[in-house]
Amino acid sequence: MKPHVLLAPLLLIPTLALAHGDQGHSPPKRGKPAKGLVSPVSPKVTASFDLVRTEVRREGGHILFRQEVREEAGKLTPTPTGQLAGSEVFSYVWPTSIDSGAVGFDAAQGILAFVLTAHPDFDDTPLEDENGDGNKGNDGNLWHSHWVVLVKDASCPGGLKVRDIPEGTRPKLPKTWPGLPILIDSPGFKPALRGQVVEVRIPEEAAAFPAQFNYDGVTAALKVNANLHDPLLCVTGTFDVASGDLSLPGRVLR
Numbered sequence: 001m002k003p004h005v006l007l008a009p010l011l012l013i014p015t016l017a018l019a020h021g022d023q024g025h026s027p028p029k030r031g032k033p034a035k036g037l038v039s040p041v042s043p044k045v046t047a048s049f050d051l052v053r054t055e056v057r058r059e060g061g062h063i064l065f066r067q068e069v070r071e072e073a074g075k076l077t078p079t080p081t082g083q084l085a086g087s088e089v090f091s092y093v094w095p096t097s098i099d100s101g102a103v104g105f106d107a108a109q110g111i112l113a114f115v116l117t118a119h120p121d122f123d124d125t126p127l128e129d130e131n132g133d134g135n136k137g138n139d140g141n142l143w144h145s146h147w148v149v150l151v152k153d154a155s156c157p158g159g160l161k162v163r164d165i166p167e168g169t170r171p172k173l174p175k176t177w178p179g180l181p182i183l184i185d186s187p188g189f190k191p192a193l194r195g196q197v198v199e200v201r202i203p204e205e206a207a208a209f210p211a212q213f214n215y216d217g218v219t220a221a222l223k224v225n226a227n228l229h230d231p232l233l234c235v236t237g238t239f240d241v242a243s244g245d246l247s248l249p250g251r252v253l254r
Helices: 003-012
Strands: 051-059 062-069 088-095 111-118 144-152 160-162 191-194 197-203 218-224 233-241
Touching: 062 088, 111 197
Parallel strands: none
Antiparallel strands: 051 062, 062 197, 088 111, 088 218, 111 144, 144 160, 160 233, 191 197, 218 233
């Protein structure tokens, strides 16, 4: 199954309340290859999640994942609820055509996406101390990086979830898996959010990156199941989609 077929249910999700209704634009045309995926400004989308450019490029021995939004990248994070169950996650997402085995999961598990997330009600980077206070378990509200595997689930409002690990199974997992019963990795790649730009540099040797792969750009919200069971983490809505149709048209630049 092609990646964009699996991701297509996202296009049926109503835009989140923060985006004030419909995304307000027709599917954009692809930008020039030298510029990645260029998207039109969408005034009805919250500015910090309104994608205007998305790209992935090879640069100095690193893979650079980059998104540009209308303004104030990373300004908004979810409102704390005081508990894990039912809590919300905001994200900047790069769905890719990379096989899940490239980052330490079993092969062919779903859509591998690189993600930056913020969620004030829980911490899922047990090896990292993002706020530098000596406590590695209290900084989920700060933007941080993950690899996740996305699969279909009709019970999720967005039709997709981060793939659950069924009880009693022992799938292959990355060394930096944070212990949650889902296919998620917390590799510790430090994001930079400045002005309109969100970006992360990943050393090429940190994953089995293919010579070329496809990608798209998404800004979205997810939610932890109120009952803390499968599905644990559902996609609940999109703010914006770089290509307009989740066809993963982006190609890695050099």
